[in-house]
Amino acid sequence: MNAPAIEIERAYGRCEQITRRAAANFYYGIRLLPASKRRAMSAVYAFARRVDDIGDDQQDRQRQMEALADQRRRLQALADAPDAWGMVRLEAEDGEPDPVILALAHARWHYELPVEALELLIDGVELDVLGAQYETFEELVGYCRAVAGSIGRLCLAIFTEGRANGAAALADELGVAMQLTNILRDIREDQARGRVYLPAEDRRRFDCLELDGLPDQRLAPLIAFEAARAQEWFASGLRLVEQLDARSAACVLAMTGIYRSILERIVRDPACVLHRRVSLGGWEKTWVAARSLTGACAGVGGAR
Numbered sequence: 001m002n003a004p005a006i007e008i009e010r011a012y013g014r015c016e017q018i019t020r021r022a023a024a025n026f027y028y029g030i031r032l033l034p035a036s037k038r039r040a041m042s043a044v045y046a047f048a049r050r051v052d053d054i055g056d057d058q059q060d061r062q063r064q065m066e067a068l069a070d071q072r073r074r075l076q077a078l079a080d081a082p083d084a085w086g087m088v089r090l091e092a093e094d095g096e097p098d099p100v101i102l103a104l105a106h107a108r109w110h111y112e113l114p115v116e117a118l119e120l121l122i123d124g125v126e127l128d129v130l131g132a133q134y135e136t137f138e139e140l141v142g143y144c145r146a147v148a149g150s151i152g153r154l155c156l157a158i159f160t161e162g163r164a165n166g167a168a169a170l171a172d173e174l175g176v177a178m179q180l181t182n183i184l185r186d187i188r189e190d191q192a193r194g195r196v197y198l199p200a201e202d203r204r205r206f207d208c209l210e211l212d213g214l215p216d217q218r219l220a221p222l223i224a225f226e227a228a229r230a231q232e233w234f235a236s237g238l239r240l241v242e243q244l245d246a247r248s249a250a251c252v253l254a255m256t257g258i259y260r261s262i263l264e265r266i267v268r269d270p271a272c273v274l275h276r277r278v279s280l281g282g283w284e285k286t287w288v289a290a291r292s293l294t295g296a297c298a299g300v301g302g303a304r
Helices: 003-023 027-030 035-056 061-080 084-093 097-109 115-127 137-160 167-187 188-191 201-207 216-242 246-268 270-273 282-297
Strands: none
Touching: 003 035, 027 035, 027 061, 027 282, 035 061, 035 084, 035 097, 035 137, 035 246, 061 097, 061 115, 084 246, 097 137, 137 188, 137 201, 137 216, 137 246, 167 188, 167 216, 167 246, 188 270, 188 282, 201 216, 216 246, 216 270, 246 270, 246 282
16 A cells, blocks of 8 residues: 555544544444445544534634634645645645545545535534524525535435435435424524524514523424424435435435434424433434334335
């Protein structure tokens, strides 16, 4: 194995370490994939984790925007490099190679990852840093498409090895569904950070424009309304699994199954998110993943 190949192997190893440690829900799905696809998914997750961490950092806004701009420059270098080996040489010239960017570069050329989706992810996190709020549900969907639909399209490129065949819109819908679930699950934590994602038009509709200090019985109908919307996005986006091979379908079913289980708990008790973080235990996630693999291999998700 030559030096560039060794460097890329190390880069993938680092991305897999990050994914195992930090991907509470993501990893249960991607471990069902073949090794090459699992490594590429880890590279995508590691980059997304980095960008998300910048957005969640409590440092001043200017430094956050500068850090995101630096990630944009790295993506531009990735897009301009002639191949993954060229990226290794470029990183070596700059000093210590960035393992996440190297792995992402290799995955990009192997699976034709859309660089514009990676840039869109940064667009979405910039909205968080700038404290954006959303007047309409359509505006919120635009944000969800940026931070989560973009990941859906990147995953689809890996699943289909660059031959998405018009399925990008469905991957985008699943991303929106999962991000809406995140927003509902994290409503309490986001509020503490001064972030409000639920559309102002919906908050006015339920007489909850200002969320602080409202009793559960006032907020529960609003949360239930948004949860029902998330369910609709899941129902539409899950048509994607019909176009995937068995193991890719199992991965999608596992990842979405975990989020749908969280959403179902919110639907049953909308006010629960106001008092605790709704999550699944490790054994529950393992059960969802095993059931997804069984279902996909039995013919769910276009297994072949």
